[in-house]
Amino acid sequence: xxxxxEDGSSPGDQGAPERNDPVRLRAINDRAxxxxxxxxxxxxxxATFEVMCECPALDCLDMVELGSDEFDxxxxxxxxxxxxPGHVNPPLHxxxxxxxxxxxxxxxxxVTDGHR
Ligand SMILES: [Zn+2]
Numbered sequence: 001x002x003x004x005x006e007d008g009s010s011p012g013d014q015g016a017p018e019r020n021d022p023v024r025l026r027a028i029n030d031r032a033x034x035x036x037x038x039x040x041x042x043x044x045x046x047a048t049f050e051v052m053c054e055c056p057a058l059d060c061l062d063m064v065e066l067g068s069d070e071f072d073x074x075x076x077x078x079x080x081x082x083x084x085p086g087h088v089n090p091p092l093h094x095x096x097x098x099x100x101x102x103x104x105x106x107x108x109x110x111v112t113d114g115h116r
Pocket of ligand 1: 062
């Protein structure tokens, strides 16, 4: 008979990251927005998206809402990230634009999927 040996101890330190990776968050948001667009099909005129704040804080669960045009604008450079106003911490190192409800931060260049 098997017996689960849970003793309540924490699963141990496996070198968990101390911060989120904005590049990874960005990729996740990209996929979410692409899926939403696909789902909506036809017009994305005036559509809004809710994406995760792409700041590196592990405990940040903020969602940022922005229009499709604004999202496109925030993606026109691979080193731009959508964050809640004020959420600029390394490796995000600058603010490119300040908008109502969200900022565009600058940071490391995201690796974009070159196959289009
Ligand atoms: Zn944040």
